[in-house]
């Protein structure tokens with residue numbers, strides 16, 4: 001009897017210790033109470049769980065080993081069927097095992113990495129500094145930015161705010177429409193002698209609330225550092241030349257006039273002024289990153305994918321104007337020196353160099369399609385020198401370049417029409 005009992009135990013044990021059952025065991029913690037009682041009663045022969053199916057299976061199995069096959073033939077068939085059912089139940093449990101599932105169970109496909117989407121550059125909530133903002137192109141750049149990018153702050157850097165002339169900010173104020181407001185002045189003989197000025201409703205699209213005017217002497221590095229603080233992008237429109245003729249140095253104050261005479265090479269807006277602004281911009285950007293690190297905010301990445309271009313340089317196309325000798329070197333060499341500086345001396349700043357063809361405001365229409373050549377277009381020297389552009393389109397081209405990813409790190413010639 002003892003032997004039989006041992007056999008019974010050993011046969012039960014052998015049957016239920018297959019890998020499938022071990023896996024099923026691990027399911028116990030996750031299955032409901034009913035399933036738990038069923039499976040645990042199967043595994044422990046001493047546990048007399050009141051589960052019909054399994055207790056009858058055990059006793060029938062015991063009887064079958066006694067050799068009384070005739071009496072139990074039907075019973076054996078039933079047992080086979082029940083065993084089959086049991087195996088099926090165990091297989092069902094296995095398929096519910098999740099990450100413990102057998103390797104043969106197909107795993108869900110690993111999602112493919114999302115393709116990197118091209119992020120649009122934006123000027124939203126950015127501050128753009130326009131250098132030479134009272135110039136013929138610079139003033140139009142300010143106007144275009146204010147009217148076409150209404151969520152952008154425009155910082156207009158003029159040479160001398162104090163002068164009420166084309167050397168002050170008169171051209172800028174005319175271009176941006178500040179003079180369209182309505183002014184009132186009380187009659188001299190009346191009690192109401194107040195004078196005031198109002199922006200009208202028609203002016204709401206001018207977005208003058210986004211305009212700030214600052215004064216700068218580009219040959220003074222300290223001023224250049226100050227005006228480039230908190231600036232995201234710069235559009236450079238300043239020049240020491242009127243076309244290809246040197247501008248009068250009469251506007252320079254005594255200190256700068258003295259400096260210019262002492263060292264004329266240092267007095268060039270095209271080179272020294274440009275370097276001052278690029279240096280200031282780089283410093284401003286470095287400082288703001290450092291500040292955010294110090295305050296414990298998460299450090300911003302060097303360049304966000306949506307950031308506009310840091311520096312757009314308005315320059316002159318090679319064949320736009322005739323070359324000539326200046327006290328500071330040849331005109332074209334000075335212009336190329338500026339372009340090269342933008343492209344090579346400040347690698348942390350993104351840039352675009354737009355070399356404009358000759359300006360023609362009277363005979364070339366505005367709002368024409370902008371054409372660009374980065375050296376790929378095969379054309380004759382003669383046709384190159386016939387390229388022209390209206391200043392208003394030149395202003396549009398440099399402003400739009402700020403958010404044109406295809407122009408990052410590029411130098412291109414820009415024109416709209418051939419003339420002459």
Ligand SMILES: NC(=O)c1ccc[n+]([C@@H]2O[C@H](COP(=O)([O-])OP(=O)(O)OC[C@H]3O[C@@H](n4cnc5c(N)ncnc54)[C@H](OP(=O)(O)O)[C@@H]3O)[C@@H](O)[C@H]2O)c1
Nearest residue numbers: 132134135136137159167217218238239243316356358359
């Ligand atoms: N003429 C052409 O056909 C032609 C063709 C292609 C490209 N370009 C280029 O286009 C660009 C813009 O031309 P533009 O006609 O608009 O020139 P612009 O009217 O003479 O404007 C230049 C601006 O730079 C300012 N500026 C000069 N020296 C300065 C200084 N030391 N500090 C601060 N501001 C200073 C001037 O201010 P103040 O007047 O108050 O001093 C002026 O507002 C230039 O780079 C030019 O070479 C010209």
